[in-house]
Amino acid sequence: MTESAETTEDEGEGKQAVPRKRLNYGAGREALLGAAVRVVARGGLRKLTYRAVAEEAGVTHGLVVHHFGSRDALIEEALAHAVRTSLSTSALEPGTGKVADFSAGLTEMVTADPDIQVFQYELLLESRRRPELLPPLRALYDEYFAATHRELTRILPDDANPALMRLVFAALDGLVLHQLVFDEPTVTDAALEELRALLRLLDADGGAEGDH
Structure with a gap:
């Protein structure tokens, strides 16, 4: 058509x-x-x-x-589009179970297309004023949470619990926001490597991967 x-x-x-x-x-x-x-x-x-x-x-x-x-349908589908794009470019779930691969593309994702991330934060803030935005936001952010949980479960010897998953995702989300505002990709990369180092400490088999 x-x-x-x-x-x-x-x-x-x-x-x-x-x-x-x-x-x-x-x-x-x-x-x-x-x-x-x-x-x-x-x-x-x-x-x-x-x-x-x-x-x-x-x-x-x-x-x-x-x-x-409708405008609401446009907003909801644009949000779904933003989440799909972020998931495909950030390496949030590479599927390898290797710490070194976790979120390996996050810095480049923000640098290449900051608008996608700004859009999501705009909707999150707007949902404070417009509660009707919360259901689609919750549903679509659940995709981020699920992808994070699946990859952490591959990495760690025991299943990642929901609190750990939220902590890790919150760290990633905060790093994205800081890069958008301060435009310091090298700082983002350094912080990501520290996050991976912490995950290695939780992974009893991390040394066998050659990720150190």
Whole structure:
């Protein structure tokens, strides 16, 4: 399904038609979600409108309405998109069970696409004022918690308990926030290595991995 080239400019005298992009259904949806993330990252949730997302993506206002139907649906799907992107690029769950691989891509993730992270923090803060945002936030952050728990269980000789999982994830979350604000990736990398060193102390078999 494609969106025909349209314009948002009046066709009156002296105004030139501005063609819009043609996007296929799948690519168009991802492009709109990325545009929504950037809009919120720059201006906060109050700036998120169909028109702002359409402008950012270079498509028509109607295409945004067609894909999402409501602003709440757009917010929820953009949050899911942000979490998926973060999980795939941060190496939060590499699946190897090796301490050295845990969150190995976190610093680069923040440097490469800070808007994805800013978007999530914006929604977390906005949920203090708008409790209706909490259910989708809880559900989607549960994905982070689950991925962290699975990888810690692979790393540690005993299953990671929920409190330890929360502690480790909170440390990672805080490091991401600090890098966004202070832009000190080398400090982030050093702190991550300290976190891995602590995990090695909990891993009775850590020395056998050659991770020291």
